[in-house]
Amino acid sequence: MSESAYREMWENLDLDLEAHDGLLEVLGKFYGDIFMSQQGRLSGAEYLDFVLSEVHGLRIKEIQDAKAEGKKIIGTFCVFVPEELTLAANAVQVGLCSGADAGKEQAEQLVPRNTCALIKSFIGFKLAKLCPFTESCDMIVGETTCDGKKKAYEAFGEHVDNLYVMEVPQRKDEADRKLWKSEVLRYKDALEKLTGVEITAERLKEGIRIVNEKRRALQRLNALRAAVPTPISGRDVLLVNQISFYDDPVRFTAKINELCDEIEGRIARKEGVVSEKTPRVMLAGCPMAVPNWKLPWLVESSGAVIVGEESCIGTRNSRDLVDESGQTVEEMLDAIADRYMNIDCACFTPNDERLDNVESMAKELNADGVIQYALMFCQPYTHEAIKVEKRLSGKDIPSLAIETDYSMEDAEQLKTRVEAFLEML
Ligand code: SF4
Numbered sequence: 399m400s401e402s403a404y405r406e407m408w409e410n411l412d413l414d415l416e417a418h419d420g421l422l423e424v425l426g427k428f429y430g431d432i433f434m435s436q437q438g439r440l441s442g443a444e445y446l447d448f449v450l451s452e453v454h455g456l457r458i459k460e461i462q463d464a465k466a467e468g469k470k471i472i473g474t475f476c477v478f479v480p481e482e483l484t485l486a487a488n489a490v491q492v493g494l495c496s497g498a499d500a501g502k503e504q505a506e507q508l509v510p511r512n513t514c515a516l517i518k519s520f521i522g523f524k525l526a527k528l529c530p531f532t533e534s535c536d537m538i539v540g541e542t543t544c545d546g547k548k549k550a551y552e553a554f555g556e557h558v559d560n561l562y563v564m565e566v567p568q569r570k571d572e573a574d575r576k577l578w579k580s581e582v583l584r585y586k587d588a589l590e591k592l593t594g595v596e597i598t599a600e601r602l603k604e605g606i607r608i609v610n611e612k613r614r615a616l617q618r619l620n621a622l623r624a625a626v627p628t629p630i631s632g633r634d635v636l637l638v639n640q641i642s643f644y645d646d647p648v649r650f651t652a653k654i655n656e657l658c659d660e661i662e663g664r665i666a667r668k669e670g671v672v673s674e675k676t677p678r679v680m681l682a683g684c685p686m687a688v689p690n691w692k693l694p695w696l697v698e699s700s701g702a703v704i705v706g707e708e709s710c711i712g713t714r715n716s717r718d719l720v721d722e723s724g725q726t727v728e729e730m731l732d733a734i735a736d737r738y739m740n741i742d743c744a745c746f747t748p749n750d751e752r753l754d755n756v757e758s759m760a761k762e763l764n765a766d767g768v769i770q771y772a773l774m775f776c777q778p779y780t781h782e783a784i785k786v787e788k789r790l791s792g793k794d795i796p797s798l799a800i801e802t803d804y805s806m807e808d809a810e811q812l813k814t815r816v817e818a819f820l821e822m823l
């Protein structure tokens with residue numbers, strides 16, 4: 399597509415073209431510095447570069463084409479929204495940008511300043527008219543996870559006319575599971591009403607199959623990272639995880655499986671993206687939405703390699719599959735409800751399974767240490783950081799807890815802390 403056709407598309411989406419140009423310019427430079435400067439990348443990384451370079455271009459064009467064919471676009475902010483149902487309603491699901499300090503001042507007019515950067519970002523992208531995904535959505539799905547998000551949706555809802563909020567329980571007892579199942583049903587009804595498509599057993603089975611295949615590809619990739627030397631950088635896997643929320647799921651799955659084939663060849667030749675002496679670090683905590691690449695860049699440019707992400711833009715999104723044995727819509731809805739109730743988000747209380755998951759993941763991936771990542775003002779993950787640290791130190795796994803936001807102001811200070819941690823490893 400020509401540059402002028404892109405501009406026309408963005409104009410039709412009512413983006414602020416000047417501010418949008420500025421955003422793309424900054425992102426392009428940031429991307430070049432962080433990703434293109436890496437040595438020994440796999441050739442499959444070309445797919446990642448292409449998707450990212452076209453994230454506001456070709457992908458948006460595809461979404462507009464899908465809309466022209468009558469498909470509906472569903473935007474999400476959290477891994478609790480069941481993509482299986484979205485696909486079964488012949489709709490497209492996309493994660494919405496919330497990883498940059500865009501429109502921060504405007505966002506701070508709607509939510510308190512001491513709100514996490516992710517929340518301010520999704521509000522800011524909307525208010526500053528910067529996100530073509532948000533503007534393409536027929537329905538935006540929020541969820542009652544942390545208090546910050548819950549209250550932010552009240553303010554955000556005044557600026558969009560298509561917000562739908564799912565109630566996510568806070569505990570995992572039988573009553574909570576019942577509540578969640580009823581929310582899954584309510585979402586199904588909302589999708590059917592929006593799309594005019596009936597979610598039949600056949601359609602739902604296919605939706606489950608497609609999303610399970612996507613998660614299997616991500617599981618395969620994550621398992622390969624246990625190899626020493628590690629075959630792929632953490633930065634590139636973060637991109638994979640970020641793209642998993644944007645790209646067409648079938649194309650994404652095929653491309654990630656190709657990447658895994660290439661990685662297997664590399665492992666068989668005992669080759670790595672770094673030497674086997676490089677300290678191996680696992681990240682744990684808050685999600686890193688596009689284009690939040692700060693910490694992985696700081697860690698890997700300090701001489702370590704990231705081998706896992708215990709995060710929603712990571713294994714929290716891919717760890718569990720939906721049971722595929724259900725035949726009726728009811729059985730499949732039960733399987734979906736059960737799968738999503740396994741998510742170990744810090745918004746749950748208690749959430750002890752997360753401690754087990756962090757520990758076992760660190761062991762399986764042969765991590766030398768864990769860096770806990772929390773966004774500033776994120777109550778759920780900063781609370782859990784204390785427990786995670788205690789669990790890991792009891793198992794002789796070194797860890798470092800950091801709190802940061804999207805600005806680069808603390809980059810030097812963070813780098814010093816990371817370097818000191820790596821020396822200790
Ligand atoms: S951390 Fe919790 S609230 Fe945030 S995306 Fe993950 S599941 Fe959703």
Ligand code: SF4
Pocket residue numbers: 514515516517544545546547684685773775776777778779
């Ligand atoms: S990072 Fe923390 S505070 Fe921010 S939306 Fe997620 S759970 Fe809520």
